[in-house]
Amino acid sequence: MAPKSTPASSETAFNAFNTLWKAYRDGTSDRLKFIDSFLFFLMLSGIVQFAYCILVSNFPYNAFLAGFSSTVGQFVLAASLRSQVNPDNKDEFKDVSPERAFADFALGSIVLHFFVYNFLG
Amino acid sequence: MFALKRVLLLAVGLASLVSATSSTGNSVLVVVEPKRQDDFSMFFEGLKDQGYELTFRQPKDEKPLIAEYDVAAFAHVVLLASETKNFAKDITPQSLVDLLRLKTNLIIALSTKQTPLSLLAPEFSLILPPPGTPLISYFPKRDEPASLVPITPTKRDATQIISDTSKPIWFSGVPQALGSNPQLVPILHAPAESFASEIDGGSADALVDSAEKGGEGLWAGSQLSVVTGFQTLDGARVTWVGGVDLFSDELAQKVGPDGLKSGNAAFARDIVAWTFQESLVLRIDKVEHHRVNETGPSELYTTNDELVFNAYISKFNPKQGSWEPYSGINDMQLEFTMLDPHIRTALPPVRSVPGKYSVTFRAPDRHGVFKFVVDYKRKGWSHLHSSVTVPIVPPRHDGYPRFLSAAWPYYAGAISTSIAFFLFSALWLAGEVRESAKRPGKAGKAE
Numbered sequence: 001m002a003p004k005s006t007p008a009s010s011e012t013a014f015n016a017f018n019t020l021w022k023a024y025r026d027g028t029s030d031r032l033k034f035i036d037s038f039l040f041f042l043m044l045s046g047i048v049q050f051a052y053c054i055l056v057s058n059f060p061y062n063a064f065l066a067g068f069s070s071t072v073g074q075f076v077l078a079a080s081l082r083s084q085v086n087p088d089n090k091d092e093f094k095d096v097s098p099e100r101a102f103a104d105f106a107l108g109s110i111v112l113h114f115f116v117y118n119f120l121g
Numbered sequence: 122m123f124a125l126k127r128v129l130l131l132a133v134g135l136a137s138l139v140s141a142t143s144s145t146g147n148s149v150l151v152v153v154e155p156k157r158q159d160d161f162s163m164f165f166e167g168l169k170d171q172g173y174e175l176t177f178r179q180p181k182d183e184k185p186l187i188a189e190y191d192v193a194a195f196a197h198v199v200l201l202a203s204e205t206k207n208f209a210k211d212i213t214p215q216s217l218v219d220l221l222r223l224k225t226n227l228i229i230a231l232s233t234k235q236t237p238l239s240l241l242a243p244e245f246s247l248i249l250p251p252p253g254t255p256l257i258s259y260f261p262k263r264d265e266p267a268s269l270v271p272i273t274p275t276k277r278d279a280t281q282i283i284s285d286t287s288k289p290i291w292f293s294g295v296p297q298a299l300g301s302n303p304q305l306v307p308i309l310h311a312p313a314e315s316f317a318s319e320i321d322g323g324s325a326d327a328l329v330d331s332a333e334k335g336g337e338g339l340w341a342g343s344q345l346s347v348v349t350g351f352q353t354l355d356g357a358r359v360t361w362v363g364g365v366d367l368f369s370d371e372l373a374q375k376v377g378p379d380g381l382k383s384g385n386a387a388f389a390r391d392i393v394a395w396t397f398q399e400s401l402v403l404r405i406d407k408v409e410h411h412r413v414n415e416t417g418p419s420e421l422y423t424t425n426d427e428l429v430f431n432a433y434i435s436k437f438n439p440k441q442g443s444w445e446p447y448s449g450i451n452d453m454q455l456e457f458t459m460l461d462p463h464i465r466t467a468l469p470p471v472r473s474v475p476g477k478y479s480v481t482f483r484a485p486d487r488h489g490v491f492k493f494v495v496d497y498k499r500k501g502w503s504h505l506h507s508s509v510t511v512p513i514v515p516p517r518h519d520g521y522p523r524f525l526s527a528a529w530p531y532y533a534g535a536i537s538t539s540i541a542f543f544l545f546s547a548l549w550l551a552g553e554v555r556e557s558a559k560r561p562g563k564a565g566k567a568e
Contacts, residue, residue: 034549045534056527063532066531067535102553113539113542120532
């Protein structure tokens with residue numbers, strides 16, 4: 001690639017981002033987008049809790065661990081659900097139907113929340 | 122049989138309570154050479170007047186025994202046979218130490234001669250000068266021999282034991298240098314200008330020689346003691362008197378060159394009062410502990426509880442022969458220990474209740490098995506020791522707030538995650554139904 005000036009490069013980066021965003025919007029199924037929005041919410045929630053812990057107080061430390069790990073654990077479970085229901089990964093998860101993947105996700109989440117609420121108080 | 126003996130003893134004890142003076146008993150064994158017994162008649166009469174029952178025994182007599190089957194036969198033993206070299210079989214340094222273990226109090230007189238008793242003295246941290254070297258002082262100028270020394274008690278002496286510090290105490294005998302044992306109670310020190318030396322051969326050159334040897338070489342000055350008490354850890358008391366003549370009638374009646382009467386009789390009385398557990402005798406009647414705003418003790422306490430500790434202390438009143446509440450201790454401390462004192466705090470007297478000492482403190486933020494320890498040891502006073510064990514436990518699961526406002530972001534995070542999970546699941550399943558309904562149409566296109 002030929003060297004370019006800074007505004008040009010930022011413009012390119014913006015263009016690249018736009019292209020990526022467009023490709024994502026057009027090329028991703030609604031189901032995966034739905035999962036992605038859930039993941040985004042979990043990430044925000046985790047960031048908020050971590051910032052509160054650092055900036056304000058980690059005092060009931062068990063509460064912080066419970067709250068933060070519930071977001072992290074839910075994120076991991078949702079992410080694995082996303083990779084299993086993604087049609088692009090069909091070859092890798094031949095034995096796992098999307099229904100089975102969701103059942104795994106739901107069971108894992110219920111167990112996770114059980115532990116989280118036990119640890120919260 | 123044993124019970125009968127107990128009852129008899131109790132009856133005797135009650136009967137003698139009226140004139141009782143000692144807190145531990147009135148039976149006294151006096152071991153004295155028969156030819157010197159009359160020299161101490163005033164001392165003995167004084168003891169009898171106070172209510173003591175004297176039993177006399179010659180040093181070589183076989184009976185009465187000082188202890189039989191490991192039970193002490195007398196409450197107190199006075200050994201005035203200071204020059205005797207051979208005692209009966211049962212009076213040995215070892216048996217005297219055993220007597221102290223049985224809480225018998227001893228008065229032991231020493232002399233310039235080497236006897237079994239002077240060999241026992243080093244075991245009590247008393248360092249005696251060589252045999253044949255009495256205490257000598259040429260001051261003040263007087264007609265009496267240089268080895269008969271008038272000693273006026275000073276502030277350095279045990280003023281809580283000596284009742285009258287104005288009259289001189291005439292002393293003739295051997296001084297003792299004191300070791301570092303904290304259980305020693307020096308009662309009367311030698312005058313500053315006195316020294317231990319041979320009476321005749323004590324030339325100035327010999328003195329300089331011995332001074333140059335340093336330390337052990339010279340027994341001189343006011344750091345020497347002539348009458349020294351010793352209190353064992355069990356509370357038995359033993360008093361070492363450098364010369365037996367201190368108790369004699371002759372010195373008790375003596376009038377000094379300046380017309381002052383001798384203080385020997387009163388001083389002998391003071392020695393007896395301290396040694397026979399009449400004066401400076403304390404005991405802890407009971408200790409209590411409970412939480413603030415409660416009255417009874419608790420099986421276990423929680424970390425950070427506010428605790429109250431009370432101790433009730435009595436002092437023996439020899440005149441009444443009874444124990445009386447005593448609030449005069451101002452430097453007592455309470456320790457709350459688990460291996461180390463986690464808390465050490467003053468245990469001051471409560472002004473409104475005589476004999477009561479109380480302190481309120483917060484239990485440490487540390488769980489474990491703790492002890493309330495009162496350990497009060499002061500020279501001359503009987504030792505006070507009390508130790509009560511209590512467990513300190515962490516708060517119970519319902520003993521502290523579980524949900525705090527500071528943690529609301531975390532609770533909100535966990536709850537919102539759950540709600541989001543349910544919403545997500547519901548929408549996902551709804552979407553699946555919708556999709557499967559549409560699928561027949563779309564399926565052909567996709568494939």
